[in-house]
Amino acid sequence: MGRHSLPEDSVGPVHSPRQDPTGSRSSARRRAVAISTAVVLALATGAALVLRSELLGPMKSCSNDAVRLGVAASPDIAPALREVAERARSTHVRSDGRCLDVKVTSRVPYEVADALGDDSRDPGFQVWLPDSSVWVDRATSSPAKSVPLDTLGGVASSPVAVAATPSAAKRLGWPQKKYSWARLTGAATGDEDLRLGAADPARSATGLLALARVNASIAKESGGPGKGGGADTRAAAAAKLLSQRVSDGDDQVLTTLPRDDSGAEAGNPRRNQALFLSEQAAYRHNAAAGGAPRLQLFYPEDGTAELDYPYTVLNDDALTTVRARAATRFMTFLSDTRNRRILARHGFRPAGGKAVEEVTRTAGGKAPQPYAVVPASGPSGAELETALGMWTITVQSARLNTVVDASASMAAPVPGRSGESRMAVTKASLLRALAQFTPDDEIGLWEFSRQLDGARDYRELVPTRRLGLRDADGSTQRDRLTAAFGALEPVPGGATGLYDTALAAYRKARDGYAQGKFNAVVLLTDGSNQDEGSISRKALVEELGRLTDPNRPVPLIAIAVGPDADLSACEDIAEATGGSAQRVADPAQIDSVILKAIVSASRTGAEDSG
Template sequence: MGRHSLPDGRRTAAADPRPRARRRTVALVTTLVLAVAAGAAVAVRGGFLPFGDSCRDDAVRLDVVAAPAVTPALKDAADHVRERDITSDGHCMDIRVTAREPYKVADELRRDGSKARYDVWVPDSKVWVQRAGIGGGQARVSPAGNIASSPIGVGMLESAAEKLGWPRKTYTWSQLAGASPRADAPRLGAADPARSASGLLALTKLGASARASDAKDADTRAAATAKSLSSRTSDSDGRLLDTLARDSSSAERGNPRRNEALILSEQASFAHNAAADEQQALDLFYPEDGSPVLDYPYTLIRENELSTDQSRAALRFMTLFGEKPGRRILAEHGFRTDGERPSAGLVTAAGGRTPQPYAQEPGEAPSDKAVQETLGLWTITVQSARFITVVDASDSMRQLVPGRGESRMDVTKAALLQALAGFTDDDEIGLWEFATRLDGPRDYRELVPTGRLGDRKGDGTQRDRLTKAFGALRPVPGGATGLYDTTLAAYEKAHKGYSRGKFNTLVLLTDGVNQDPGSISRAELISRLRALADPEKPLPIIAIAVGPDADEREADQIARATGGSGHEVDDPAQIHSVILKAIVQAGTQQ
């Protein structure tokens, strides 16, 4: 690797070769300098130290919110702009940076972006920009480019890394996560994928790694991996580092509450090692099947409402990070910058060594669909779920899906079986079917009562019974769509069986509109659903309109009466993805 090769020794000598006495002297001097600098910074922000005379009267103010990890670098860049009187079209720039967790900003923007009181948002990943747009809210976000990057890996205490042969031995994600049958796999912690891009992107990669084995139970294994990881998650990336064993003593290593390994970004490991003592420093594995990357998108908020001066100032601040001073600032904080390979110093300080593939080009980024599926899987894995699945069995379900040579029912059954594989044994699922007058005067019939998938009864488990029942679903000859009575009855049943601590929902699949003239009206159905809906016991309907004959607007109207959502799919094969996306959407509203 030429100049990018790393030394074989450990990072401690490379990180800071100075004697401790000298470190203390430097620390005292640094403290005095920082105190003076801090006072100056307060004075500037308070208006006591003016900008240069040439532009102080018309400085353009920009309010920036950023992920906590990148906030210090942005503040240093804002200070650089102020100290050097860097201007935009002759105007000074008054840039104020505030740290906020990206998931909170994304949810805020998704609910109502018009209430945002900031001009620029720099999350750590584009997944939050995508999440801000889920659900058709009022978010107005305009990514303008990426200012930095940092690959995600697995950091370990020295004792754990040595057991696994670091740095000379490499592993895939699934192996590092303990999916391999090693009994001595280190305890692995991660930040909550619902709140951390590092956790979410790593979990997406873990699922892909498990599926790459082509095992028939790959989806089940991916769910099991997520379930295992969920027992060791932290609320945020910052709190994750607090779970690390304090030293390499046997007592600490044996403490089940302490992690020996963490999923985190290279930059987070860099920052941790800069402040940690030798006992808590991390060695960093870069998985051989590729590291997902945090990409720090620089995003304008309500761009059409910004003044011309604000827009140009915002873009001028962004371009600073493509220039030498901005790249230097980012590198000092442990970030990689566009257009250059990682330096040996950065990787060494972060805990990397050759032959770990730290300089490997990142693979193709996961699709938005893959990320949403992973987040949906995580939601039901962590909370566990209680579902009643209600499937349209009307005669129209025998129609062929264009281009597939299979009926709507056949493809729907395959999609449901795929979804079932993603649930754990702690989840509770039941199955209903409906048409018209399917069970005497009723339009619906309960095929499998709701129960825990792992519970055994007779010769098989609840999962076995559902698998068999899904496979036996058949369109009812001459059956029409008895939608309204069925929806109300199933919702009442789900409401009575509500289970606290689980994600409760009713999944409704239909390929048509209500065709039972003797049923209640749509208005009455919606009124009764609203009366049953209880914010203290959230029970959203996920209504999926399958095929061209279904009414998506009606499905959405029915679902929203319960806090749920309606979706349209042209191909029933999309059902699995839609269910997981709807779970994410419902989960962010609770």
């Protein structure tokens, strides 16, 4: 693959760009941009009078009448945005006839995403520019998040790749040899013995997107999850391997590289030889490498993901019309040719992912590596949740008591599933969920109906033990659970003893709390409490609140299956324990909901302990 020409309206040279001339032609062009932008904004808002004042009113001084806009930006793009903001000030860029004064602060995206639901404080900014839409999705997906977010589009991009030190890259055959994500990760467990590091996928979009691509690549090469090719086992092994060389964030992972590429430093087992890294991060490292080895990039041949830098406006009650238009004006300003050159000089591709030759070359990309292939659409939300769920239960082993409704209503058919019952689809989903857990995770199984075991509404089918634990006959806990899940059947005529079961399961999990693990009760029901002699809902919630210990958290994750499940009761029960509740129309969604709930509860627990 030869060198590629830049598109006609692209960023052009990235080093030492010339300053714009101050002549009339440049001024006219700037005015034309401002006028066209004002027209668009005025039409969009119906503010014709604002447009008139923009075009005909006197040019006021910027010192006392500027419209101020706060932008919270991912640390990698914040320096470039500050440069653009300074250019906006120096050239008197205006919105509604007032100068635009943009203050850019550097904010870690995952921290902003988790903090946006706090209504008790002003976030201090009106525009959020994280490195990935992953964080916008996180901020909007939780019921606790109350700030409306409007994404107006991406302002830059950077593909996620695998960066290697020169000696490691040479051993892997760079640049001629191409790899899939699965084979690059496999190099860390095979004969190459590659020391591969990553930023924590729970805190880094780069780490999470790479992990999702690894999982998809492994599944494809193994014939798909659950197809007998060992995809789930291989994916869990890859996550386990990465977890042993994980860093808190993107900047921290770069510090794990050797300070030089020869002698003892390069051979130090505590130093990584390769990293999941964005092209922009590799560009920044190589541009300031000094004595450190310059990184060389592998672009996986089965497609990469990209950071898309979504320009997101906090559209809450505090956002005035003036600031809303100023936010749109600044995004328009970001897209002009000069500012795209500024972004490229900081190592970014334009929005859309088209390669910039000089950026790629400085970052360590070289043909025939497929760096010029524009990244396709990223992993789906479900794929990301699965990857993060697997990561969570790999890094922090889980202890779960699974409690499944076996009342007669579980025999009802699921719409659109050719007569399959709720129980049949639930069992298949639970088996898929089970495949995501490692041998160190502890899982047990209860079923419940009404008076299922004498006077008790519940019955323990498999005690909670380590999945890898073997019995005298050689069978494992995983084997026992697989068989028990498969044997679940609705109880003919059985009612739903929800409240007593929830209390008993919570007490059992609390008494069996395992330090250092993620402890939880996962309760699935498709109905409402039908045991008139049970504890009342109010008393149940009060008792669960009394039993909850913040130093030994055991969230209850309640899943309401189908339209007849009492979601309100599930929410009250879960909330009392610090857990969560969600309704699923199709029981086939249960496995993904369980993983998502584990991720959410683990994140909340980490914040509370912090």
